[in-house]
Amino acid sequence: GAVVSQHPSRVICKSGTSVKIECRSLDFQATTMFWYRQFPKQSLMLMATSNEGSKATYEQGVEKDKFLINHASLTLSTLTVTSAHPEDSSFYICSARALLAGGEQFFGPGTRLTVL
Amino acid sequence: GIQVEQSPPDLILQEGANSTLRCNFSDSVNNLQWFHQNPWGQLINLFYIPSGTKQNGRLSATTVATERYSLLYISSSQTTDSGVYFCAVVRDTGRRALTFGSGTRLQVQP
Numbered sequence: 001g002a003v004v005s006q007h008p009s010r011v012i013c014k015s016g017t018s019v020k021i022e023c024r025s026l027d028f029q030a031t032t033m034f035w036y037r038q039f040p041k042q043s044l045m046l047m048a049t050s051n052e053g054s055k056a057t058y059e060q061g062v063e064k065d066k067f068l069i070n071h072a073s074l075t076l077s078t079l080t081v082t083s084a085h086p087e088d089s090s091f092y093i094c095s096a097r098a099l100l101a102g103g104e105q106f107f108g109p110g111t112r113l114t115v116l
Numbered sequence: 117g118i119q120v121e122q123s124p125p126d127l128i129l130q131e132g133a134n135s136t137l138r139c140n141f142s143d144s145v146n147n148l149q150w151f152h153q154n155p156w157g158q159l160i161n162l163f164y165i166p167s168g169t170k171q172n173g174r175l176s177a178t179t180v181a182t183e184r185y186s187l188l189y190i191s192s193s194q195t196t197d198s199g200v201y202f203c204a205v206v207r208d209t210g211r212r213a214l215t216f217g218s219g220t221r222l223q224v225q226p
Contacts, residue, residue: 034213038157043202043216091157097212103147105214107159 002028002098006108013084014116021079021111023094029074030096034105035067038091047092050077084115118143118207122217129193129224137188137220139203147206148179149214150188154199162188162201193224 003026013019023033031052036044048069049057056069066088068080077096081088093110097103119142129135139148150162163170163177165186170177174193179186190197200221204214 032212043218044204044214046213046215049213093157093159095214103206103212104161104164105147105149106161107151110157112157 002096002106004094004096004106004108006094006111008111009109010112012114012116015085016083019081019084019113021092023077023079023096023108025075025096028096028098030098031074032097033071033077034095034097035069035079036093036095038093044093081113084113086115089113089115118145118205118215120203120205120215120217122203122220124220125218126221127223129222131193131195131224131226133193134189134191135193135222137190137201139186139188139217141184141205144184144208145181145205146208147214148186149204150177150186151202151204152199153202159202195224195226198222198224
């Protein structure tokens with residue numbers, strides 16, 4: 001199957017700082033990537049859809065100025081959590097849609113963010 | 117939006133037992149995937165199955181799109197099968213992101 005990487009896998013930061021998370025599709029091109037958030041013992045919730053070369057589409061209730069998304073190439077999308085606060089602590093997971101696989105989506109290993 | 121319900125929410129099995137996990141969805145879909153989330157959080161793709169039946173080793177899945185449900189079968193379960201199993205779908209129309217069910221937490225005991 002297709003491989004999606006995420007970096008970093010784990011980050012601890014102080015309240016008020018910004019954190020950037022990278023999501024890469026390693027062996028396929030992805031015009032669309034997705035960012036999800038998962039709180040402990042819960043399911044994945046979509047935050048935003050990242051489209052190569054255009055603005056991201058955010059889900060209702062997700063602040064676009066707080067969660068900045070950039071999809072500069074067909075293999076890279078970044079999520080920046082700006083002015084992070086303890087309530088932003090969560091598990092962030094990206095996915096990429098492989099067109100050649102009929103729309104199947106593949107997920108990165110996730111980034112665990114802890115804001116102190 | 118589309119609703120995805122999974123059952124049972126929790127399941128405890130003895131090693132070697134078989135099980136069936138169910139996923140019901142409220143609208144027509146053009147994508148349905150089953151995932152296993154391991155203890156480190158990684159989502160492992162099990163099946164991409166918008167319709168029909170597929171098998172991969174001890175696992176198999178069936179989706180009956182006209183009746184809006186999918187089943188995941190696990191045979192001869194092993195302790196390494198433990199974790200959370202998610203069903204996720206994409207509606208026929210609208211956005212292409214997956215909508216996840218709440219998951220089935222499986223614990224296989226030796």
